[in-house]
Amino acid sequence: MTTPVLQVEGLRRSFGPATVVDGVSLRIDPGETVGLLGPNGAGKTTTISMIAGLLRPDDGSVVIQGVDMGAEPLAAKRHLGLVPQDLAIYPELSARSNLSFFGRLQGMRGADLRRRVAEVLEVVGLTDRATGASKTFSGGMKRRLNIAIGLLHEPRLLILDEPTVGVDPQSRNAILESVEALSGEGMAVLYTTHYMEEAERLCDRIGIIDGGQIIAEGTRDELVELTGGADTVTLVGEGPLDEVEAAVAGIPAVREVRRVAGEGRLVMVVQGAPQAISAIVATATGAGMTLRDVETSRPDLESVFLHLTGKALRD
């Protein structure tokens, strides 16, 4: 059996009376990309902080490449590359200086350090901007530099905490391509996001986290199976949405229905959407909703999350 790069068992952490992470267990093998998918406040970042040794767990264990983080934190951290959610770079320093600085802290030096700096600059497409102060970079370039620092020392485990937040579509695509390439090279990747498209595209397995617990874990197809193959129908428009929600919930084909907070949007898990869509539209308009758009999609992680929690990912 393959030795896992990351083995997390029963991780638990409270802040005061609030239990933020409650018994999270996780395993990642070499070359595998595992996603933690959940809404804001689900416990993703706290989980990652404990895995990266930034936060001491109240209970549970983290083992990276066979080294226990609690017992030998420095040895465990040598196998770890962290890309925090914040832009963890020094704005006054150039991309090359940022990389050289963190490389030295990883124990790299000399020609080996210079070679790796050049390589990761190439990987993230910043070779031609290596010497300018990073405070002059665009948001996307800063994000790419943020990732490059995490890759520099060729860690066995790369943790990416929402690496595409606030990034333009072009840069987001470049980042996702970089992550795909890394897992192809055998690196284990733990990727947190609340964008289901990213999780579906990148991750071999996905853990759905909510309320500090992993409520489901598996491949995309395994998770979708949990919905019983139901489709997702989304109604967008204005009107008395509470009444509309109650009305469409009465349609036999509609399994779940949920309003997206702050938006004129109703998301439904529907068995056999092509057959039921006309009844749904008629019911919604009959209840007073003025429709602007109707979207139907095959089962996806959004519908899985809705099915499992009764909440939309963006809630």
Place this chain on the structure above:
Amino acid sequence: MRRVLVMVGSDLRQQVLDRSIFIFGLAVPLALMWVFSLIFAPLSEDLEPITVAVSGPADDPLTATLEDTLAGLDDTVDVTVVEADAADVPGLLEDGEVGAGVVVPDGFSAALAAGDAPQVQMRLPESPGLEGEVVTAVVDGVLHQFTTTARTAAAAEELGGQPQQVDALLAEDAASGPPVRWAQGETADEQLSARESIVAGQAGFFLLFTVGFGVLGLVVEREWGTLARLLSMPIPSWWVPLSKGVSSWVLGVLATGVLLVAGSLLFDDVHLGSPAVIAVLLLAVVAAATSIMFVIAKVARTAEQAGVAQTIVAITLGMSGGAFFRVSSQGVLGDVLQLNPVTALGRGLGITAGGGGVVDLAPVLLAMGVMCVVMTTLAVLVPGRRDVL
């Protein structure tokens, strides 16, 4: 520990690139030193010459002693004593011909010998100035000495001495020369001239801002996310605050050293003493100032909060430490103030300016050591963010 130096080097490099250290650590304090020197130093530097009118009975030995004492103050203030009639003294003062008047009543020595309390009038203009204050203090001291001698003699007479012996005692007192003597300060007098006080005070005050550039960077790095990244590195977590402390310390020593050198060169009559001894003083004072910043870094949640707290601390310690005007405190408060880095810098520079060495600085160095221990302990114990402290 090589990686601590890597962090210190990177931190210092960023401070240089940012340039704020040059503005707040050097340019602003030098400008303020210059302004304060223009405003305050002329008011309090050299005392102006003063003429004192003395009216007293002819051939009275104690009056003659008083005149000699005043005339002998040349080292401190240039006093010219003129004899005048008692009735003329108010007019002389009003006309500005004299800066102070002393009216000694007839029979002054005899009255003192008899145990009476003869009244000596000290007359001053509305704004006597420092010179008038000095003359008043000297006259007061001389009269106090006369009174003490007379009372001692009276007590001796009561115990069986002769009246002639009392007269002899007073005559001996008068002949023994001026009872009040003034002399230039010696080593460890801990006194700085007005200009030197301005240089020391401003250097101490701005030191409390300079040391923030390193340690309070912990708060900024929390916001940037680089602190999380540093803590994910394979290094002991305490190396991070250590490196920030060293950065602060280096910046503080360099900036304060430059300020003291510049102050000495830019202003006349600023002599702070041996550079080597001052360097020892600086190392200790900057370390204490740095330790205060760790407490702020622990409790501040944002960089803005840290900046406000640092300003409040700097102004409080600056004012109580005499950065803007001289402060004297005694008792427990005075002892506590010795832990203030601004006080310690002024006191230490007073010692070095008087020619004192490292041994003379021992109390100041000890106080700064105590301050370091107290503040570092406080930074660890006080409730706040527990990521690195």
